[in-house]
Amino acid sequence: xxxxxxxxxxxxxxxxxxxxxxxxxxxxxxxxxxxxxxxxxxxxxxxxxxxxxxxxxxxxxxxxxxxxxxxxxxxxxxxxxxxxxxxxxxxxxxxxxxxxxxxxxxxxxxxxxxxxxxxxxxxxxxxxxxxxxxxxxxxxxxxxxxxxxxxxxxxxxxxxx
Numbered sequence: 001x002x003x004x005x006x007x008x009x010x011x012x013x014x015x016x017x018x019x020x021x022x023x024x025x026x027x028x029x030x031x032x033x034x035x036x037x038x039x040x041x042x043x044x045x046x047x048x049x050x051x052x053x054x055x056x057x058x059x060x061x062x063x064x065x066x067x068x069x070x071x072x073x074x075x076x077x078x079x080x081x082x083x084x085x086x087x088x089x090x091x092x093x094x095x096x097x098x099x100x101x102x103x104x105x106x107x108x109x110x111x112x113x114x115x116x117x118x119x120x121x122x123x124x125x126x127x128x129x130x131x132x133x134x135x136x137x138x139x140x141x142x143x144x145x146x147x148x149x150x151x152x153x154x155x156x157x158x159x160x161x
Contacts, residue, residue: 029096030057032133034068034085041076041147052155054089056096064098065158072109074149080113083141085121088134100131101155109139109151117141123153 034052050068055061070085089101103126111119119139126132 027090028057028088029091030089031055032066032087032089032101036070036083036085036139036141038082039080039143039145041078041145043075043077045071045073045149046076046147047071050085050153052101054101058096062096064101066101066155067158068153068155070154071152072147072149073151074147076145076147076149078113078143078145078147080111080117080141080143080145083117083139085137085139087137090132090134092131099157101126102157103131103155105133105153105155107151109147109149111139111141111145111147113141113143113145115142115144117143117145119147121151121153123151125153 032052032054034050037049039046039048048070050066050070052066052068054064054066056064091100105123105125107121107123109119109121109123111117113119117140119141121137121139123133123137
């Protein structure tokens with residue numbers, strides 16, 4: 001019963017956030033797509049690695065690679081295989097470079113999976129507040145999982161591979 005209420009409240013918050021207009025001084029500059037590693041929920045939290053690509057939408061189109069880590073604290077039960085997360089990216093100016101999205105983003109998230117699964121992340125933060133990720137991202141995954149809690153996403157430069 002509590003989980004149902006929490007999920008309903010989280011859904012309403014997500015809809016309100018998604019419907020709210022982005023500040024007038026920011027404009028959309030591209031999309032951030034992250035591929036996640038498998039995750040095992042540890043009851044009180046989890047962590048997973050991300051490989052992210054920022055697709056710059058201006059001329060000429062460019063791609064910048066980031067490595068990230070997403071940590072969740074809260075209820076997290078189950079196992080998910082690799083998945084994807086996607087955000088629209090907004091910036092105050094058009095000077096976008098390879099390290100522009102570096103930073104830490106914090107917010108709430110919820111995931112449900114029984115076979116194919118969906119999740120939502122509401123994250124705010126970023127690099128010197130000059131870049132914003134669309135507050136709502138949709139996460140696709142496959143597994144058996146139930147998760148809800150506080151989420152921290154950290155994006156950094158691509159490591160050596």
